[in-house]
Amino acid sequence: MNTPIDPPASALARDAHWAAKMARLKARQLPERSLRLCDDEHAKKAVTDTALALAKARTQARSESIEQGVLEAEREEWILSRPAVVAEQLELDDAERALEEATVVLTFRxxxxxxxxxxxxxxxxxxxxxxxxxxxxxxxxxxxxxxxxxxxxxxxxxxxxxxxxxxxxxxxxxxxxxxxxxxxxxxxxxxxxxxxxxxxx
Known part of the structure; x- marks a missing residue:
């Protein structure tokens, strides 16, 4: 009676490696793409305007941070804590939520x-x-x-x-x-x- 011969370790490793890669290939999701439609011009303008206001507030805060000697490593956190920046960020968040509610999204796979x-x-x-x-x-x-x-x-x-x-x-x-x-x-x-x-x- 012949004794089964085990495959070499290298072959087993190769098979396991390919099996893992094949599993990843088979698990890939089909790509998706979305079309966003919004007829609310006011909502779109509100996002543009508030984004501009936030950019201006950040620029002003950055200038103030330099004048006050805030370290570069701490500057972004300092800017984000300024009341004017916080207020404009909240306005932008509200405007973006309103735009999202006014937008119809069609997704295709x-x-x-x-x-x-x-x-x-x-x-x-x-x-x-x-x-x-x-x-x-x-x-x-x-x-x-x-x-x-x-x-x-x-x-x-x-x-x-x-x-x-x-x-x-x-x-x-x-x-x-x-x-x-x-x-x-x-x-x-x-x-x-x-x-x-x-x-x-």
């Missing part, structure tokens, strides 16, 4: 490659579009991609049902051309952004 290719097969270009070099039907594919990539989360962060294809088409038809293009582009780019460094060959 890249599709796994098989799903991406399947979506292209479901929306092939017309003969005329193919002659122009299009790889998909420009009339039907944008809404389908937007709906397929859109993800919605509730207040606890859990995923809930999101945009349907018909709803995506309604937005594309109702919005100005620039905003409709931004909506489609956001869903498209999240699938085309490379998160890898190809190195120096």
């Amino acid at each position: 890249a599709l796994p490659r098989p799903a991406w290719e399947q979506l292209l097969r479901e929306h092939p270009p017309t003969e005329a579009q193919a002659d122009q070099g299009m790889e998909y039907n420009v009339e039907t594919y944008p809404a389908a991609l937007i709906a397929a990539c859109h993800i919605e989360r509730d207040e606890s962060g859990g995923e809930v049902p999101g945009m349907r294809g018909q709803e995506a088409q309604e937005l594309l038809d109702a919005w100005p051309d620039s905003e409709a293009k931004a909506l489609f582009t956001c869903a498209l780019l999240v699938n085309q952004t490379l998160r890898a460094d190809l190195g120096k060959g």
Whole structure:
């Protein structure tokens, strides 16, 4: 009866090393990209104005710290403690919260490659579009991609049902051309952004 031969320690180490790396590769999350929409010009201006006021307060406080001989290592903490800086920071925090409440955020997640290719097969270009070099039907594919990539989360962060294809088409038809293009582009780019460094060959 032959006695099993244990693999050499180097082989075991190599297998464990690769298994760990493969686990990391499989655990990678699909990339996400968000489109932020805000029609409240007052809220946007308030953030700009309060950020400018805070910058001025910090500049004034920095000048005072130099005049009073505050050490460089202690200067930032000293500046942050000045009443005018504290007040302007609070104003900015309030303005940013108001802007966040007035902003609608649409988040898109890249599709796994098989799903991406399947979506292209479901929306092939017309003969005329193919002659122009299009790889998909420009009339039907944008809404389908937007709906397929859109993800919605509730207040606890859990995923809930999101945009349907018909709803995506309604937005594309109702919005100005620039905003409709931004909506489609956001869903498209999240699938085309490379998160890898190809190195120096």
